[in-house]
Amino acid sequence: MAEKIKTAFLLAGGCAGCEMSVVDLSEHLVDALDSLEIVFWAPTVLDAKYSDLEAMPDKSIDLAFVDGMIRNTENLHTVKVLRDKSKVLVAFGACASMGGIAAMGDLHTKEELFQEAYKDSFSTDNPDNVYPSPEYLLDGKYNLTLPAILDHCSTLDQVVDVDYFVGGCPPNYTFVGKLVNAIIAGDLPPAGSWLTNGKAVCDVCKRNPATTNQERFLVDEVKRTCDDRPDPEICLLQQGFMCFGPVTQGDCGGSCLNVNIPCRGCGGPIPGIKDFGARCASMLASSMTDDATAQKFMDKFNNMAKLFYRYSHTTSKLNHAIAGHKEDTP
């Protein structure tokens, strides 16, 4: 048998949901171990330390997955090390490829975030105003350190070269299998590309008016999911539920739509879109009957940036320009 493919998983600033999706492979993961050797999976699954990764020879890992955005100095360090050690590096999931949920923090200042997290939030009791500090001297002799939070959130490709991008929050686990097969067959797509079927969520959605012969109308009402229960057969946009399906990659099989929840764009922009939020604005605006509907929409959802860039704020055009200096962050 050919040599096993050395695989690594690294959790950067994410929530480990992407890794749960890999674990969801269950028996398939066990079967895959015939052709895969997991050499590093930290800090979640394998009992491996960052120092073990640092000790590996350069380019010794065949396939490395990173999930989560770059939020602190630890993330920054570990992904740089992992890049040196691996041949193929995959930004796995919405956070690594687009910034994800935590990237919305960039719409606030660092001070605001700290104030909210360590002082103002409802469940926090912090009368002495203790804030985390990157260094602390315990008992006058033990110098303890914590990773420091960076000024901005970064996607993986803003700090290192990335070979492939996978969207989704979490991504569909089948991507792991597809990549492994592609490596075995020596049939890898060009570096820097998204691994996707290239189709919109609407394409895989079973309510799509084009496939169910429903006539499409402009909408004059705007609803949130808490306002009403959508009809499971009819297109959500047609019912006034603002859905991002038309501009989002549909590798998920429309799983949110299947349970009556409108798409929020975690799959990443369909090919050709340069700015997800702007295209979303354009798509939703064109489906409305009049300006009054657009006004209703803005009143109802109040913050457009957090709505449109829920998973992709770091890759937004304006943010990119502001963040041009990001790569120099120590």
Place this chain on the structure above:
Amino acid sequence: MSYTPNIIGFACQWCTYAGADLAGNLRAKYPPSIKLIKVPCSGRVEPEYVMEAFAQGADGVLVGGCHIGDCHYKNGNHKTSRRMMILSKLLEDSGFDAKRLRLEWISGAEGYRFAEVAEEFTKELQEMGPNPIKGGK
């Protein structure tokens, strides 16, 4: 405060572009700060283009179309109106001054109006200062 703002203008070929043409014929005076891009219809202007212009450092973006009801394609400018409404809220919520984006309906007969808008907008932008994305340059 005497910088010359860099304004990108998207002008619909049936109205605003014709209006700009007329401004020339009428020898109306307006500052040379605006660079016009002719588009078939203001409905052709993707919010992404506006975003891109700002990201590349434009100080202002003017989108010009026909008056509501006059669209050559019946309802292109209706869509523009909605798109720009939502886009300017998106800009505002992203921490960018939405006053840098201006939507105007200027018909082919309103040459002087075009010159007036260009002058007004330039003045406004001069007061606002350069696009912060360029780092104050």
